[in-house]
Amino acid sequence: MKENYLHHKAQGIRNRSLMVLMALAGISSVAQAQSIASTPKQIGTVDAVINSLSNQQSINPMARSVANTNGLETIVSHVHNKDGQVSITGRAADSNNSTFFLKGTNKSLRGYMIKHDSKRAFEYSTDANGIVSMVEVPISKVVPDYDAKWISATNAATATITSAIHPVYSAFAQRQAPHIGPYNNEDVTKLESKPGSPWVFYLNTTAVMSGSTPLNGVTKENMYRAWQVVASQYSMYNINITTNAAVYNAAKSANILRTGVINFxxxxGRSFAPLSSFGTTSAGTLYRNPSSGFDYGYGIGMTAAHEVGHQMGMSHDHGGTGGEYFEGIAAYQWGPIMGNYWMGANWGASLWTWSKGEYNTATNFEDDLRIMNVNESVPYVTDDNASGKALVINNTGVIGPKDNFGQIEKTGDTDAFTFTVTGNGKLDLKIDPIEYFGMLDVDAKIYNSANTVVASSNKSVNRSAEFVALNLPAGNYRLVITGGAEGTPKNGFSNYSSLGYYAMSGTLVGATPPVEVVLTSGVGLANQSGAAGSWNYYAIDVPTGKTSVVFSINGSNGDADLFSQLTTKPTTTAYKCKSDGSTSVETCTVNAPSAGRYYLGVYGYSAYTGLTVKATVN
Structure with a gap:
């Protein structure tokens, strides 16, 4: 179907057809009495609703009195109807301070009408016969943070807000991904966590910025950290958390159902967001709240992550003394981000994650990760270590965080790193979560060649793992990293949402030098040589969002051929790109590379010497 984006003037467009359908369904001013209707009212077929909202005529809003209608007449501002996917956004005709949206497919629609001033809400759904119905629901179901219980929960946390212990950057956080590491003079109006992803969530900071300068004495670093918190909480998904309006507008034009927006x-005020409004232009609202003692970076970031969660379809995690907002478990410094995250603001190692109601006082058993991945169709990122990698150890035994990092992307994901010890070895190694406000609790185990665990670490209430002066006899080993858990799910937390980036740093005495040499982007490695029929391997790590990686070799004699591959070493038949001419001057390019370790293999078709090997990430 042809895609339509309808941007109308202030007088709007009255939807006569939908009004008539609602009237026929018996939705009158009587139905909007004080009691909330318990019986759904049928509106019409999905096709009828879509057509009535898409094919409208502009009329003067003064031409007829809204008082003579049923009060649910709709003014539509955006329509997306393409390839069977539908998103429609607008407001109630009789209220500027209202929100209306439907989304789904040409077979099934769901959505809400929200009247903020009168605090009334109506839910739309589709039955098995393709009939759209509407029923009035409590506004707290649709806009969860309107609930009066929020006030007592917030008051209880006020004392901790001003004394909040803010996250501290790990020394290992060195831009392994765009959202990782301290502020470094980036333009805070152009931030992107996953550049190039078609799924985009826009943090619209326009109202709290003057050009690229924040208002109210807020620093650029504050703004950066607010974005960074949200990016960390959603980093397991292939969704670009951005402050760049152009990126959002392009993604919205391509497919609005893959986008969302929250307005600073x-x-x-009290921040809020309409439930399940991702995939529409219905935005969340994020107030600045400096008078509440919020640290703008940490506090606003956490609030934004919570409200974006509502837009993704998640309700509050209840239970315990927190009631509507579960206050977390102090013994493990853990709680759900959809609970009251401020209750743990003075925990030094706080961990706030997505939840499926495993704790013992839970009353909401929604599977947050499934809601985002299945209900909202946001895909997980690709596994960056699906089949194992070699631990990168330089010639002096140093294990560095720029070469040794990864991401636990899904529940139960494991990342393996192999290494070999000759003689008697000694390992000193620390593995840190490296996102500013991440969800990962690191669990690490070391296996020997008999697949026996020889050491393990998951530091209690300290999100890192560490091996100190670990003696290892000669042999082959495998370091396995996964998301950790503490206590029991009923009184503690599982590895359900123990997800995110990590990096490691340390030394290994007695290690066999790595098979491959790790290259620095754009820096040639000279004086390489090889015999006929031999392979020499090199590696380079490519972060997310890069446009290309170019491999090249340059030599004056022999015939060296060039092959590259992602994650595993290339062969003459398995490669991402190759160049195998009759000399030792070769180059090949991988465009739009996936993030991960690329191996460059040099094959000696005939013997060569004096070769320079280079890889450049653009």
């Missing part, structure tokens, strides 16, 4: 507001 330059005043104090």
């Amino acid at each position: 507001v330059n005043q104090d």
Whole structure:
């Protein structure tokens, strides 16, 4: 079907057809009495609803009185109807302070009408026969942070807000991904966590910025950290958390159902967001709240992550003394991000994750990760270590965080790193989560060649793992990293949402030098040689969002051929790109490379010497 984006003037467009359908369904001013209707009212077929909202006529809003309608007449501002996917956004005709949206397919629609001033809400759903129905629901179901219980929960946490212990960057956080590491003079209006992803969530900071300068004495670093918190909480998904309006607009034009937006507001207030509004132009609202003692980076970031969670379809995690907002488990410094994250603001190693209600006072058993991945169709990122990697150890035994990092992307994901010890070895190694406000609790185990665990670490209430002066006899070993858990799910947390980036740093005495040499982007490695029929391997790590990686070799004699591959070493028949001419001057390019370790293999078709090997990440 042809895609339509309808941007109308202030007078809007009255939807006569939908009004008539609602009237026929018996939705009158009587139905909007004080009691909330318990019986759904049929509106019409999915096709009828879509057509009535898409094919409208503009009329003067003064031409007829809204009072004579049923009060649910709709003014539509955006329509997306393409390839069977539908997203429609607008407001109630009789209220500027209202929200209306439907989304789904040409077979099934769901959505809400929200009247903020009167605090009334109506839910739309589709039955098995393709009939769209509407029923009035409590507004707290649709806009969860309107609930009056929020006030007591927030008051209880106020004392901890001003004394909050803010996250501290790991020394290992060195831009392994765009959102990792301290602020480094980036343009805070152009931030992107996963450049190039078609799934985009826009943090619209326009109202709290003057050009590229934050208002209200807020620093650029504050703004960066607010974005960084949200990027960390959603990093397991292939969704680009951005402050760049152009990136959002392009993604919205391509497929609005893959986008969302939350608007920063330059005043104090209670932040809120419409449930399941991702995939529409219905935005969340994020107030600045400096008078509440919020640290703008940490506090606003956590609030944004929580409200974006509502837009993704997640309700509050209840239970315990926190009631509507579960307060977490202090013994493990853990809680759900959809609970009251401020209750643990003075925990030094706080861990706030997605939840499926495993704790013992839970009353909400929604599977947060499934809601985002299945209900909202946001894909997980690709596994960056599906079949194991060699631990990168330089010639002096140093294990560095720029060469040794990864991401636990899904529940139960494991990342393996192999290494060999000759003689008697000694390992000193620390593995840190490296996202600013991440969800990962690191669990690490070391296996020998008999697949026996020889050492393990998951530091209690300290999200890192560490091996100190670990003696290892000669042999082959495998370091396995996964998301950790503490206590029991009923009183503690599982590895359900123990997800995110990690990096490691340390030394290994007695290690066999790595088979491959790790290259620095754009820096040639000279004086390489090889015999006829031999392979020499090199590696380079490519972060997310790069446009290309170019491999090259340059020599004056012999015939060296060039092959590259992602994750595993290339062969003459398995490669991402190759160049195998009759000389030792070769180059090949991988465009739009996936993130991960690329191996460059040099094959000696005939013997060569004096070769320079280079890989450049653009």
